[in-house]
Amino acid sequence: MYRLLAPAALSLLLIGSTSQLLKAQQAPAIDKRYVDEIKKLADQPAVKTAFQTFIDLEPQTKQDLINLTETPSPPFKEQVRSKKYAAMMKEAGADSVWIDEVNNVIAKRKGKSGKKTVIVEAHLDTVFPEGTDVKVKQKGDTLYAPGVGDDTRGLTAVLTVLKGMEKAGIETDADVFFVGAVGEEGLGDLRGVKHLLRKDGGFKPDSYIAVDGDGIGSITHRGLGSHRYRVTFKGPGGHSYGSFGIVNPHSALGKAIYYFTADADKATRQGVKTTYSVSVIGGGTSVNAIPYESWAEIDMRSESPQKLNEVDQLLQAAVQKALKDENSIKRQGPDLTVDVKKIGDRPSGKTEATAAIVQRAMAVSKYLNAEPSLEVSSTNANTPIALGIPAVTIGSGGIGGGEHALNEWWLNDKGYLGMQRVLLLLLAEAGLDKTTGSPIGKK
Known part of the structure; x- marks a missing residue:
């Protein structure tokens, strides 16, 4: 409680x-x-x-x-x-x-x-x-x-x-x-x-x-309603030098977090108190390896269903924008993929x-x-x-x-x-x- x-x-x-x-x-x-x-x-x-x-x-x-x-x-x-x-x-x-x-x-x-x-x-x-x-x-x-x-x-x-x-x-x-x-x-x-x-x-x-x-x-x-997500970007992974140019899940996740928090900040400065938090992040295996996976768990809350859905949509849009951006700069290999899983939904x-x-x-x-x-x-x-x-x-x-x-x-x-x-x-x-x-x- x-x-x-x-x-x-x-x-x-x-x-x-x-x-x-x-x-x-x-x-x-x-x-x-x-x-x-x-x-x-x-x-x-x-x-x-x-x-x-x-x-x-x-x-x-x-x-x-x-x-x-x-x-x-x-x-x-x-x-x-x-x-x-x-x-x-x-x-x-x-x-x-x-x-x-x-x-x-x-x-x-x-x-x-x-x-x-x-x-x-x-x-x-x-x-x-x-x-x-x-x-x-x-x-x-x-x-x-x-x-x-x-x-x-x-x-x-x-x-x-x-x-x-x-x-x-x-x-x-x-x-x-x-x-x-x-x-x-x-x-x-x-x-x-x-x-x-x-x-x-x-x-x-x-x-x-x-x-x-x-x-x-x-x-x-x-x-107080809440939506919680686990967002996971996935790529092939590889050596940081030998595989340079493939998609990087960490890069995409960083962009998604930036896009989301910038837009959510503007959306939550007025009206019913609505909060958001990128709470847990993880992924990667070594400093000399391009990660094959990067993930974050995100929490958002409001007593207003409308405001909660508004911030939710900003997250979805930020994730897709980051996915598109990262795929657009790759030099080799397959595209990055993303899985957005809702792990909590309190009405x-x-x-x-x-x-x-x-x-x-x-x-x-x-x-x-x-x-x-x-x-x-x-x-x-x-x-x-x-x-x-x-x-x-x-x-x-x-x-x-x-x-x-x-x-x-x-x-x-x-x-x-x-x-x-x-x-x-x-x-x-x-x-x-x-x-x-x-x-x-x-x-």
Whole structure:
């Protein structure tokens, strides 16, 4: 997850090197009907019981966090953690639990009518490669370990919410699916949620709540989209003197980078913040050899689909111009070729600040005495947002930092408020069945 800390936490806690500060949008006024709705919901006896249950479960929640953190979940190798999380969901009382084709964990809690579907999700994967030491170390009240916050804390919060609902006997009108999703980080490219919401055979939820990050104020309602490419120029290669005059992939790549960055610089100086980066380059075998291959990995981002596509087209044009230029100056041998492979495609878009799910999320933060902050970020909510499904990403409580770094940490500063927050938003979206109170959350 890439996120901005809520204003209340802007003591600028340490964040990981791959994270970035993203522009927060001043929260608009909250419609009074949502403020009243959340207060009425929180006053229900069963909800109060669940709130107390979260506090009572704090020791077990801490142990769950440690157990899950110490279960490695490298990119594309989430299977072991998936099995453990599925077992924990089943023990917590879900009606049915299964692991799908890509290792997403899905736990269903049936609603009384089942006319609507709400998904509450956190991601199973971490950025850390296989072999990383994920043993949790505690210093004072703070837990340190790679992945302890992003997003193992989110997984633990979702699990505890299910436990609290079971212990309090809370019934919803809608079906609720508690999900541990694979592939949120890096080249995972949101593959877990893309599979979950696929057109052919996927879920069609009425609303989607992703749990990622910490605190109880931030609300991500705008998806930061990204396109990522690996561009590879290929030629015959040869001796730097004896084969002089053949095409040189490095020369072509250098030109492509120059053409792209010059044009992208002009295109991104105005309008919605849009970024580009030539991030990794490689190729070549020796100082006295013309390389047979030269490649680069390129990242571009924007919350505007139009701006993202504009910068994308500039890259495509720069690559083709460089290819043509290099081939035009060859003195012998075959032409240079190029392969442009998209290695990442995160959709962008937004859930309007006036949408019920955003208004409810703000009302929940206010109810819990936190200042709501509307943000743009790259999270699993990107996919449902782009599909037009009302969706947000909210934090799981507590305070954390060092995401994507080996010294990542999380501090349980009233962490139970994170579960209370998730529960209130979930119930507002799913509707509280009459068996546990008056119907709430109807639009």
